[in-house]
Amino acid sequence: MRIPRLKRIPLLIFSFEKMQNFGKRFSRLAKFLLKLKPSLISELNGLETDTEAEDYVIASFFSALFYGLVFFFFGYAVSLVLPSSSATKIPILLGGILGLFFFLIFFILHIIYPGILRKKIAVRENKDLLFALQEMTMNIESGITLYDTMRILSIGDYGYVSKDFEKAVKRIAAGEYEKDALKTIAIENENEYVRRAVWQIVNSLETGAKVSSSLSSIIDLLEKQIYREIRDYSANLNFIMLIYMLVAAALPSLGVTFLILLSTFSGAGVSIVTLAAVVAGSTVVQIAIIGYVNTARPDIFR
Numbered sequence: 001m002r003i004p005r006l007k008r009i010p011l012l013i014f015s016f017e018k019m020q021n022f023g024k025r026f027s028r029l030a031k032f033l034l035k036l037k038p039s040l041i042s043e044l045n046g047l048e049t050d051t052e053a054e055d056y057v058i059a060s061f062f063s064a065l066f067y068g069l070v071f072f073f074f075g076y077a078v079s080l081v082l083p084s085s086s087a088t089k090i091p092i093l094l095g096g097i098l099g100l101f102f103f104l105i106f107f108i109l110h111i112i113y114p115g116i117l118r119k120k121i122a123v124r125e126n127k128d129l130l131f132a133l134q135e136m137t138m139n140i141e142s143g144i145t146l147y148d149t150m151r152i153l154s155i156g157d158y159g160y161v162s163k164d165f166e167k168a169v170k171r172i173a174a175g176e177y178e179k180d181a182l183k184t185i186a187i188e189n190e191n192e193y194v195r196r197a198v199w200q201i202v203n204s205l206e207t208g209a210k211v212s213s214s215l216s217s218i219i220d221l222l223e224k225q226i227y228r229e230i231r232d233y234s235a236n237l238n239f240i241m242l243i244y245m246l247v248a249a250a251l252p253s254l255g256v257t258f259l260i261l262l263s264t265f266s267g268a269g270v271s272i273v274t275l276a277a278v279v280a281g282s283t284v285v286q287i288a289i290i291g292y293v294n295t296a297r298p299d300i301f302r
């Protein structure tokens with residue numbers, strides 16, 4: 001399985017190709033915004049993109065500004081349609097508050113998303129690493145050299161693990177020592193088990209120990225970690241489904257009933273706008289819960 005090169009970040013209106021040279025045009029603003037999240041440089045490097053951090057942060061700023069303007073005009077239009085009240089007497093103020101809120105939300109989302117993707121890549125490697133290490137152990141025990149084993153894994157169906165070994169194979173083919181090429185992979189990788197496995201191989205090369213025996217402990221630890229992730233997810237799923245049922249069924253019906261009872265004492269009444277707001281709020285929360293369940297699901301068997 002060849003990993004496709006990342007072309008854009010979700011929800012960001014600019015692709016990596018289109019955001020080139022953004023930072024040079026707004027260098028002062030880029031340097032200021034980059035101070036908010038200096039780790040963005042290493043996160044983009046980990047995603048193996050050719051985009052500079054300055055270009056990305058400026059593209060994130062203008063993308064968030066676009067979303068902010070969209071919600072500004074949306075809030076302005078809604079305030080004109082709604083019946084006149086103290087909250088809607090100044091449509092520009094209402095639209096401005098809504099636009100500023102969503103501008104900040106999308107800007108924060110844009111600058112933290114590379115870090116989220118980098119961590120997801122590291123987690124996704126656990127599944128591929130387990131089977132890759134098992135094949136490596138079998139190949140080495142059957143007499144295949146370490147270099148040939150890494151070359152086999154680099155063209156295998158092991159996702160990001162194959163990519164890591166491909167880098168090591170290219171470095172070794174260029175004249176670098178095996179242990180030095182593996183050390184570079186261990187330092188650059190954020191996955192704990194990839195680092196452990198690579199350092200075990202390096203230690204075996206330096207001490208002359210058997211590589212397959214050194215990897216067996218990593219394989220056992222990785223299997224236990226995978227089973228632990230599945231067990232923890234199953235335990236959390238029951239609580240999440242309870243919250244979902246409360247938001248999807250109990251709170252809307254009970255909330256509307258409570259509003260109707262309250263309106264009999266206050267005389268305010270329950271309007272169509274109130275009912276629409278309850279339904280819209282419930283829908284948004286349901287979508288958020290479903291998204292969280294999908295995101296929190298272990299990447300083991302995806």
